[in-house]
Amino acid sequence: MHYKYAIEIGGAFTTIFSKGQGFVLKEPTLVAVETTVEGYKIKAVGEEAKKLVWKTQDEVEVFNPIANGVIENFEYAEVLLSDFFKKIKFKRSSNVLVLIPSGLREEEKALYFSLFEKLGCNEVSLLPTVICSLVGYGVNVLSSKASMVVDIGGATTDIAVVNLGSIFKGVTLGIGGKGMDIAISNALAIAKDGILIGLPTAEKVKNEIGSLYKNDKLNLEVMGMDSATFVPKTKIISSGDIKHVLEAYMDEIVRTINVTINTLPPEISADIIKSGVIFTGGVSQLTGLEEYLKNNLSYNFVISDDAANLAMVGAGRLLNDEAMLQKVLA
Numbered sequence: 001m002h003y004k005y006a007i008e009i010g011g012a013f014t015t016i017f018s019k020g021q022g023f024v025l026k027e028p029t030l031v032a033v034e035t036t037v038e039g040y041k042i043k044a045v046g047e048e049a050k051k052l053v054w055k056t057q058d059e060v061e062v063f064n065p066i067a068n069g070v071i072e073n074f075e076y077a078e079v080l081l082s083d084f085f086k087k088i089k090f091k092r093s094s095n096v097l098v099l100i101p102s103g104l105r106e107e108e109k110a111l112y113f114s115l116f117e118k119l120g121c122n123e124v125s126l127l128p129t130v131i132c133s134l135v136g137y138g139v140n141v142l143s144s145k146a147s148m149v150v151d152i153g154g155a156t157t158d159i160a161v162v163n164l165g166s167i168f169k170g171v172t173l174g175i176g177g178k179g180m181d182i183a184i185s186n187a188l189a190i191a192k193d194g195i196l197i198g199l200p201t202a203e204k205v206k207n208e209i210g211s212l213y214k215n216d217k218l219n220l221e222v223m224g225m226d227s228a229t230f231v232p233k234t235k236i237i238s239s240g241d242i243k244h245v246l247e248a249y250m251d252e253i254v255r256t257i258n259v260t261i262n263t264l265p266p267e268i269s270a271d272i273i274k275s276g277v278i279f280t281g282g283v284s285q286l287t288g289l290e291e292y293l294k295n296n297l298s299y300n301f302v303i304s305d306d307a308a309n310l311a312m313v314g315a316g317r318l319l320n321d322e323a324m325l326q327k328v329l330a
Helices: 044-052 074-087 106-118 129-137 177-190 200-211 239-262 266-275 289-296 310-319 324-330
Strands: 007-008 013-019 022-028 029-038 039-045 060-063 097-100 124-128 149-151 156-165 166-174 219-224 234-238 277-280 301-303
Touching: 007 074, 007 310, 013 310, 022 044, 029 044, 029 074, 029 149, 029 301, 039 074, 044 074, 074 106, 097 106, 097 129, 097 310, 106 219, 124 129, 124 324, 129 149, 129 156, 129 310, 129 324, 149 177, 149 239, 149 266, 156 234, 156 239, 166 239, 177 200, 177 239, 177 289, 200 219, 200 234, 200 239, 234 239, 234 301, 239 266, 239 289, 310 324
Parallel strands: 007 097, 097 124, 149 277, 277 301
Antiparallel strands: 007 013, 013 022, 029 039, 029 060, 149 156, 156 166, 219 234
């Protein structure tokens, strides 16, 4: 069976890969909806919707129709993908490979089938993102030798052990980059001389000065409102102001890695101990993560260079290797 597209509706971005073309779209998984007397009206999707975050009147809400990998709002998920499909001149009746978190229930997977079939797709196949990430990294996922991957994404963190083309053991945590943004915003609000900032600013703080190094001196001036008086103010935020927030998230991820490995059969855990843990996903590029893991993780590890795109790179390889794709889909 020939697949034309690989699609991932992520917690932060929706990415589409087209066989023969490569990456054809990567935009925020966001929809802006306005409440009117006639009902709900779509104002923007994707990049245009992100521009409206925290910059709209009360009648306009910007949100992700996918929560923790689950389709929470089917109608707006359809609107989002319809717009993206128009942009890439999507060929109707194509076969599509859809990347999903590993922990979805059958009824949650059924919504993905319904969504893409309604959008005019022919054959729809679902494949865990973590398997694609390993393929993208160059791992032979069909081997009996087990590999472990930790995908820290925008909304979720997938931790999985893979061998023989399938997930031997997997855990999905409802924590990711977006949760970090919210936690950073909350931490700065309740701090001494607190400041209220929006999520786009919190994301900027995380990306520009977020660090797990013990004595990082990075800082950034932000604008917001005083937590006590609600008067506009500026404040210089340092890496140390948010380090504890980032550490709390990583501590939970490391704890889950340890629990997962400790519950594996000896032969499988031996493979992981020998080959190490592969970290991927956009948040795995967090400054100081390597040093943090050296101090807190008892196993060998490697952090992927192209972490934000690794899963889709792997999906692209599978589109071009139909024999291998059929084996991992079996």
